[in-house]
Amino acid sequence: MEIFKLCLMGLLWFGANAIVVEDDKRALLDFMNNFPHSRSLNWDSNSSTVCNQWTGVTCSEDGSRVVALRLPGVGFHGDIPANTISRLSALQILSLRSNGISGTFPSDFYNLKNLSLLYLQFNQFSGELPLDFSVWKNLTIINLSNNKFKGSIPSSISNLTHLSALNLANNSLIGEIPDLGMQNLQVLDLSNNNLSGVVPKSLHKFPKSVFSGNNLSLIYSTDEVPIVMPTHKPNPPSKNGGKLNEKALLAIIVAISAVVFTGFAIFWIIYCLKKTNRDGISSKLEKGNMSPEKAISRTQDANNRLVFFEGCNYAFDLEDLLRASAEVLGKGTFGMSYKAILEDGTSVVVKRLKELSVGKREFEQQMGIVGSIKHENVVELRAYYYSKDEKLTVCEYYGEGSIAAMLHGKRGEDRVPLTWETRLRAAIGAARGIARIHTDSGGKLVHGNIKSSNIFLNSQNYGCVSDIGLSTIMSQIAAPIARAAGYRAPEITDTRKATQPSDVYSFGVLLLELLTGKSPVHTTSGDEVIHLVRWVHSVVREEWTGEVFDVELLKYPNIEEEMVEMLQIAMSCVARVADQRPKMVEVVKMVEGVRRTGFPESSTPPRPEALEMEASGV
Numbered sequence: 300m301e302i303f304k305l306c307l308m309g310l311l312w313f314g315a316n317a318i319v320v321e322d323d324k325r326a327l328l329d330f331m332n333n334f335p336h337s338r339s340l341n342w343d344s345n346s347s348t349v350c351n352q353w354t355g356v357t358c359s360e361d362g363s364r365v366v367a368l369r370l371p372g373v374g375f376h377g378d379i380p381a382n383t384i385s386r387l388s389a390l391q392i393l394s395l396r397s398n399g400i401s402g403t404f405p406s407d408f409y410n411l412k413n414l415s416l417l418y419l420q421f422n423q424f425s426g427e428l429p430l431d432f433s434v435w436k437n438l439t440i441i442n443l444s445n446n447k448f449k450g451s452i453p454s455s456i457s458n459l460t461h462l463s464a465l466n467l468a469n470n471s472l473i474g475e476i477p478d479l480g481m482q483n484l485q486v487l488d489l490s491n492n493n494l495s496g497v498v499p500k501s502l503h504k505f506p507k508s509v510f511s512g513n514n515l516s517l518i519y520s521t522d523e524v525p526i527v528m529p530t531h532k533p534n535p536p537s538k539n540g541g542k543l544n545e546k547a548l549l550a551i552i553v554a555i556s557a558v559v560f561t562g563f564a565i566f567w568i569i570y571c572l573k574k575t576n577r578d579g580i581s582s583k584l585e586k587g588n589m590s591p592e593k594a595i596s597r598t599q600d601a602n603n604r605l606v607f608f609e610g611c612n613y614a615f616d617l618e619d620l621l622r623a624s625a626e627v628l629g630k631g632t633f634g635m636s637y638k639a640i641l642e643d644g645t646s647v648v649v650k651r652l653k654e655l656s657v658g659k660r661e662f663e664q665q666m667g668i669v670g671s672i673k674h675e676n677v678v679e680l681r682a683y684y685y686s687k688d689e690k691l692t693v694c695e696y697y698g699e700g701s702i703a704a705m706l707h708g709k710r711g712e713d714r715v716p717l718t719w720e721t722r723l724r725a726a727i728g729a730a731r732g733i734a735r736i737h738t739d740s741g742g743k744l745v746h747g748n749i750k751s752s753n754i755f756l757n758s759q760n761y762g763c764v765s766d767i768g769l770s771t772i773m774s775q776i777a778a779p780i781a782r783a784a785g786y787r788a789p790e791i792t793d794t795r796k797a798t799q800p801s802d803v804y805s806f807g808v809l810l811l812e813l814l815t816g817k818s819p820v821h822t823t824s825g826d827e828v829i830h831l832v833r834w835v836h837s838v839v840r841e842e843w844t845g846e847v848f849d850v851e852l853l854k855y856p857n858i859e860e861e862m863v864e865m866l867q868i869a870m871s872c873v874a875r876v877a878d879q880r881p882k883m884v885e886v887v888k889m890v891e892g893v894r895r896t897g898f899p900e901s902s903t904p905p906r907p908e909a910l911e912m913e914a915s916g917v
């Protein structure tokens with residue numbers, strides 16, 4: 300399978316494999332080594348490629364300089380070591396938000412003349428704000444909220460003509476607000492400080508809430524609307540006209556920005572994917588165009604439509620997803636899969652679905668059902684995205700790859716044979732996961748696409764099922780892929796009509812695959828097509844049972860009995876007549892019973908990384 304790196308968006312702008320200038324690399328290492336942090340970073344001093352490999356580091360197009368550093372929630376604490384980050388003189392984006400950084404605003408940041416986006420919110424910075432903001436001519440977003448900054452707001456901020464967002468909320472700033480009448484300023488938040496005096500007239504366009512929690516006199520009249528009114532009024536004035544118009548206007552603006560943003564996002568996904576598929580990674584943005592990064596950040600307040608499920612503590616949005624570095628995982632039954640690495644180092648799998656057979660409402664309904672299944676043996680659906688042209692699902696990523704990759708992947712010297720123990724656990728976990736799917740939501744849900752490439756190993760090395768419930772909402776695949784066909788129960792001619800008994804059949808094929816090490820459909824050296832189920836039947840009928848098993852398993856002592864028992868379970872699952880197959884809950888008991896000493900019951904201990912993320916406030 301071809302594997303190459305791309306980004307869901309930023310790769311077009313930033314090169315992928317180029318070698319970063321040594322000085323920047325050394326500055327980064329000095330920064331990391333001298334700055335205590337609680338989560339480890341994958342910054343390997345020996346690796347020659349820093350760009351797109353070191354967490355949070357992004358390079359310029361030619362790979363010669365570091366232009367973005369994003370390290371939110373890494374658990375940094377103490378003062379930023381002097382003369383480290385400041386040596387990254389080409390830096391444009393710096394995010395150290397949600398850490399425990401203390402000390403004053405680093406004065407050597409004055410060297411970062413190209414700084415454009417600065418995110419330092421949710422830290423413990425104290426002392427005064429830098430006096431001279433005008434050195435950072437390109438600053439467009441400043442977020443210093445939720446710190447302990449003291450002193451007054453420097454009037455030099457008004458020299459930042461590109462500034463579009465300024466957030467200084469939740470600090471201890473005092474004094475009067477300077478006249479920040481910059482044309483481009485669209486977002487402002489000065490709430491919860493200790494500011495006094497009057498609000499300058501140039502800032503009356505902002506809602507009063509952004510000044511709340513201060514000792515300010517808001518002298519503007521009550522009917523002043525913080526948004527410029529349109530020249531025509533589509534709605535006749537009602538009793539509470541002012542309010543209604545404001546709301547309607549806001550809704551329109553939100554809707555328009557959502558549409559614009561969505562369109563833009565889709566354009567970039569498609570552009571990026573097409574480009575990468577066609578000519579690899581060497582594409583460039585035309586000179587003079589706005590960088591995607593900047594364009595996106597300008598629209599960052601627009602609603603995106605990445606829908607998350609409850610209890611999801613992932614700290615990312617569509618914007619983060621699009622600019623994450625990514626690689627192609629492969630082409631699945633329903634479309635391409637990508638691995639995206641987010642700025643905080645978490646990886647997710649993004650699936651791009653083609654050809655749904657249902658409309659938006661049914662899609663959302665199905666996603667709602669699937670997303671509500673929380674089980675340690677079911678790969679959790681984290682989020683989904685639906686628009687006319689693009690349907691995405693976002694799931695957890697499993698670094699070791701699927702059971703299919705482990706069983707049939709590497710050949711030759713690199714090959715790591717799957718132990719019997721691992722295969723047993725994979726089977727038990729997968730069985731528990733499928734049983735949960737079958738019993739959830741009134742016993743109506745069907746997986747429909749069980750195969751070894753959809754089974755992963757969870758943190759306790761038990762099987763974990765992914766790709767749930769997609770088969771029923773996708774269009775019938777015109778020419779079914781041979782491999783998928785090998786798992787299909789004989790009575791199923793249309794994948795959309797999968798049933799729970801057909802899932803049991805597919806699980807039986809999976810067990811046979813684990814026992815024999817053979818693909819469900821494979822060709823012999825004589826070009827003969829072998830169907831695993833038929834082959835096993837023929838061998839077992841002639842009583843060569845021993846020959847069925849994977850030679851890689853023969854070296855383990857005392858497992859023959861367990862293997863034979865597993866084989867019997869598999870054979871009962873692949874019974875020709877659907878009614879004769881056991882129910883999945885029964886299969887779980889049978890598979891668990893293979894090992895006499897037993898396996899621990901299903902339980903859901905908290906994932907360590909989830910706790911860590913919470914603790915660091917990501």
Ligand SMILES: *[C@@H]1O[C@H](CO)[C@@H](O)[C@H](O)[C@H]1NC(C)=O
Binds near residue numbers: 345
């Ligand atoms: C880097 O390389 C040196 C020498 O080649 C080796 O001693 C060191 O352990 C390596 N460091 C890492 C983190 O791999």
Ligand SMILES: *[C@@H]1O[C@H](CO)[C@@H](O)[C@H](O)[C@H]1NC(C)=O
Binds near residue numbers: 389413
């Ligand atoms: C700042 O960015 C511009 C282009 O955006 C580049 O030409 C210039 O070299 C950068 N400055 C530094 C110090 O890297």
Ligand SMILES: *[C@@H]1O[C@H](CO)[C@@H](O)[C@H](O)[C@H]1NC(C)=O
Binds near residue numbers: 412413436437
């Ligand atoms: C700011 O941005 C402009 C255009 O992106 C670039 O030409 C310039 O070099 C940047 N840096 C400074 C310090 O103005």
Ligand SMILES: *[C@@H]1O[C@H](CO)[C@@H](O)[C@H](O)[C@H]1NC(C)=O
Binds near residue numbers: 433454455456457458
């Ligand atoms: C804005 O910049 C100019 C030129 O650099 C400087 O003279 C002026 O004092 C600055 N204004 C503020 C309010 O700092």
Ligand SMILES: *[C@@H]1O[C@H](CO)[C@@H](O)[C@H](O)[C@H]1NC(C)=O
Binds near residue numbers: 444465
């Ligand atoms: C700044 O950070 C706060 C707190 O995380 C967030 O609510 C706000 O949207 C951010 N503002 C900007 C302009 O990034």
Ligand SMILES: *[C@@H]1O[C@H](CO)[C@@H](O)[C@H](O)[C@H]1NC(C)=O
Binds near residue numbers: 444468469488491
């Ligand atoms: C400021 O703090 C309050 C209370 O903790 C919180 O509700 C508000 O969202 C914060 N504002 C920003 C911009 O983060």
Ligand SMILES: *[C@@H]1O[C@H](CO)[C@@H](O)[C@H](O)[C@H]1NC(C)=O
Binds near residue numbers: 473
């Ligand atoms: C706010 O400012 C007033 C007057 O400058 C001062 O007396 C008060 O202690 C300040 N409050 C806080 C919470 O800093």
Ligand SMILES: *[C@@H]1O[C@H](CO)[C@@H](O)[C@H](O)[C@H]1NC(C)=O
Binds near residue numbers: 496
């Ligand atoms: C608020 O400001 C007024 C005058 O600007 C001052 O008299 C008053 O003491 C201030 N209140 C607080 C709580 O700081």
